[in-house]
Amino acid sequence: MVMDVLGIFALTSPAVVGVLLSLGAGTATTNSSVATAIILIRASYMMWFVWVASLGGAMCYAAVRLVRILKAHHRKHRHPSNDVAVMSGIRKVQFLAATSVICLGGFGILLFSYSVLRDQILANKVASVFAGFARAFMCGLATLFAEIACGTDFYYLALD
Numbered sequence: 001m002v003m004d005v006l007g008i009f010a011l012t013s014p015a016v017v018g019v020l021l022s023l024g025a026g027t028a029t030t031n032s033s034v035a036t037a038i039i040l041i042r043a044s045y046m047m048w049f050v051w052v053a054s055l056g057g058a059m060c061y062a063a064v065r066l067v068r069i070l071k072a073h074h075r076k077h078r079h080p081s082n083d084v085a086v087m088s089g090i091r092k093v094q095f096l097a098a099t100s101v102i103c104l105g106g107f108g109i110l111l112f113s114y115s116v117l118r119d120q121i122l123a124n125k126v127a128s129v130f131a132g133f134a135r136a137f138m139c140g141l142a143t144l145f146a147e148i149a150c151g152t153d154f155y156y157l158a159l160d
Helices: 002-030 034-076 083-116 118-123 125-151
Strands: none
Touching: 002 034, 034 083, 034 118, 083 118, 083 125, 118 125
């Protein structure tokens, strides 16, 4: 029950804090305090960066632990009939975890750079298009790689 409450808090708190920061920035703008609004927007991007980086770190830690547990279990209960299938499954877990961590890391870097260089990115068309392109296609590429991982038999990569 404690883990459920912590998990729900960890998943919902960034959205609540992000909405509150955005509302605060909007209120500051209507009160002619543009400098405060800019600080609140940058704080929002930094908060999302910290959340995404934490999520990526947790994903990497969980994947490493899961692969270690699976390999130890496989060493103890090795059966020649399913040896390659089990190793192929482990490779799929590694591929999916790497895809997720790379996607989260890339998005975190994008959020961090946008929070620090927001004015310069908005003023430069090439940087703005690049930031939009990276943001739009990062999730799509991660989904494509996840589909490839689920649909691919890692038979030849499991022979080590």
